[in-house]
Amino acid sequence: MSEPVQLRVEGVGRIFPSVSGRPPVTALQPTDLAIAKNDFITLLGPSGCGKSTLLRIVAGLDRPTSGRVLLDGKVVAGPGPDRGMVFQSYTLFPWLTVAENIAFGLRERGVPEKERTPIITEYIAKVGLKGFENHLPKQLSGGMQQRTAIARALANDPEILLLDEPFGALDNQTRGLMQELLLGIWERERKTVIFVTHDIEEAVFMASRVLVMSARPGRIKADVPVDLPHPRHYTIKTSPEFSRLKAMLTEEIRAEAVLAAAEH
Amino acid sequence: MFSFRPLEPIGQGARIALGIAFFVLFFAAWGIATFGGFVPKTFLADPMTMVQDGWLLLTKFGFAADIGVTVWRVVGGFVLAALIAVPLGVLMGAYKPIEALLEPMVSFARYLPASAFVPLLILWAGIGETQKLLVIFIGSVFQIILMVAVTVGNTRRDLVEAAYTLGSTSGGVVKRVLIPSSAPDIAEILRLVLGWAWTYVIVAELIGSSSGIGHMIIESQALMATGQIIFGIIIIGLIGLVSDFLFKMINRRFFAWRLA
Numbered sequence: 001m002s003e004p005v006q007l008r009v010e011g012v013g014r015i016f017p018s019v020s021g022r023p024p025v026t027a028l029q030p031t032d033l034a035i036a037k038n039d040f041i042t043l044l045g046p047s048g049c050g051k052s053t054l055l056r057i058v059a060g061l062d063r064p065t066s067g068r069v070l071l072d073g074k075v076v077a078g079p080g081p082d083r084g085m086v087f088q089s090y091t092l093f094p095w096l097t098v099a100e101n102i103a104f105g106l107r108e109r110g111v112p113e114k115e116r117t118p119i120i121t122e123y124i125a126k127v128g129l130k131g132f133e134n135h136l137p138k139q140l141s142g143g144m145q146q147r148t149a150i151a152r153a154l155a156n157d158p159e160i161l162l163l164d165e166p167f168g169a170l171d172n173q174t175r176g177l178m179q180e181l182l183l184g185i186w187e188r189e190r191k192t193v194i195f196v197t198h199d200i201e202e203a204v205f206m207a208s209r210v211l212v213m214s215a216r217p218g219r220i221k222a223d224v225p226v227d228l229p230h231p232r233h234y235t236i237k238t239s240p241e242f243s244r245l246k247a248m249l250t251e252e253i254r255a256e257a258v259l260a261a262a263e264h
Numbered sequence: 265m266f267s268f269r270p271l272e273p274i275g276q277g278a279r280i281a282l283g284i285a286f287f288v289l290f291f292a293a294w295g296i297a298t299f300g301g302f303v304p305k306t307f308l309a310d311p312m313t314m315v316q317d318g319w320l321l322l323t324k325f326g327f328a329a330d331i332g333v334t335v336w337r338v339v340g341g342f343v344l345a346a347l348i349a350v351p352l353g354v355l356m357g358a359y360k361p362i363e364a365l366l367e368p369m370v371s372f373a374r375y376l377p378a379s380a381f382v383p384l385l386i387l388w389a390g391i392g393e394t395q396k397l398l399v400i401f402i403g404s405v406f407q408i409i410l411m412v413a414v415t416v417g418n419t420r421r422d423l424v425e426a427a428y429t430l431g432s433t434s435g436g437v438v439k440r441v442l443i444p445s446s447a448p449d450i451a452e453i454l455r456l457v458l459g460w461a462w463t464y465v466i467v468a469e470l471i472g473s474s475s476g477i478g479h480m481i482i483e484s485q486a487l488m489a490t491g492q493i494i495f496g497i498i499i500i501g502l503i504g505l506v507s508d509f510l511f512k513m514i515n516r517r518f519f520a521w522r523l524a
Binding site for chain 1: 420422423425426427428429430431432433436440441444445447519520521522
């Protein structure tokens with residue numbers, strides 16, 4: 001790893017307090033993690049393994065019960081524009097148009113309109129939404145809404161981009177196209193990305209490093225580098241190296257899924 | 265002709281025809297009861313007498329001025345209540361300490377019947393316009409505060425979180441997420457409460473008033489002029505219908521993003 005460490009997770013754990021007599025739930029065991037600048041990390045794990053909890057703690061939307069998160073050496077105390085986020089649910093502001101949604105963060109930070117306009121035009125082009133600037137979210141398909149959400153997060157020029165199963169609600173074909181779009185943007189612009197998913201193929205295709213999480217209590221179980229060359233084309237999904245990684249991660253995840261299923 | 269399967273939609277023409285049909289049926293039943301001599305004239309005027317009485321009221325007794333006064337009172341008291349209640353409701357919905365401070369008192373106050381305040385308000389404010397406005401104000405203000413607070417408090421959490429990750433401050437979240445996302449529901453609340461305000465104004469006018477639709481109704485009672493009373497009630501219904509329609513139209517125009 002040539003790039004310096006940008007994000008440091010130090011002993012971060014999360015215990016949800018007991019509800020109505022039931023014992024407290026350890027969602028995340030104290031976890032250490034160092035993420036290099038401009039790296040593309042996928043957090044892979046079965047549902048309920050604490051991967052979203054870890055991401056939300058990095059975003060500042062949830063507080064760790066122990067440990068701390070450092071971004072560029074500074075302790076994360078709450079959510080902020082330096083950590084852009086794309087959610088699984090559609091979180092575009094329904095009363096704003098596509099262009100206004102993308103402009104939201106810039107407006108909140110007081111960027112004057114004259115500077116906003118070229119940035120918005122640029123990102124609308126990058127996510128392929130030219131001609132939809134004045135559409136309302138409800139007039140867009142799910143894939144288009146998530147593209148707008150990615151543009152909204154990126155237009156704010158965050159230090160790090162966090163994505164919480166952003167394509168989880170999309171159909172398979174759309175999901176494949178969205179993966180290529182996001183990866184294409186990352187290959188051109190380089191940005192630190194943490195991408196949460198439970199889809200093994202998605203995790204391998206996107207990442208330069210896959211972190212496998214185990215379930216209950218959640219912890220990072222394996223750290224798998226992905227050395228497939230860039231730019232990646234969707235055809236890489238049928239290459240022997242891709243299949244090898246996929247098979248290996250399938251084994252890792254399967255053990256966890258069996259454990260998790262046994263608990264329910 | 266009509267399908268009676270649950271939730272089966274109905275055509276626009278059939279919808280209008282059925283709506284009108286009920287009014288026709290209603291007036292027919294009323295006509296049979298009165299013209300047929302089943303109900304004494306002193307208790308219930310027939311539809312023709314009602315229309316004639318109404319025409320007389322409008323042309324000879326200046327009833328239009330009474331209608332104007334009543335509308336003015338409703339709108340005045342309601343606007344005053346909304347100006348105070350909407351901001352308070354937004355603050356209560358957004359900030360939990362403010363909610364904890366005000367919620368018990370407001371919840372108590374909303375059950376105080378506005379009509380029971382009429383005698384007290386006459387002592388305090390006399391029988392002038394201030395008293396009428398206050399009755400409507402008291403009747404509306406607490407309802408609006410509570411309903412707006414609930415609506416704002418139910419704002420989608422993920423939208424608020426998205427705003428924070430985009431750099432919004434607390435104030436920014438209130439102004440640019442909570443308020444715009446609740447605005448259509450707040451408008452609906454105002455439409456609903458305006459309907460209730462019509463009840464309060466008539467109660468206020470029945471006691472200690474020298475003008476307004478309610479005053480006309482109570483005077484007509486002394487004269488046993490049931491036709492005039494019914495005409496007054498129908499006028500209130502019509503104004504309610506029109507104001508409801510206007511409110512709906514304005515909401516639809518302003519909050520197009522909400523419509524599917």
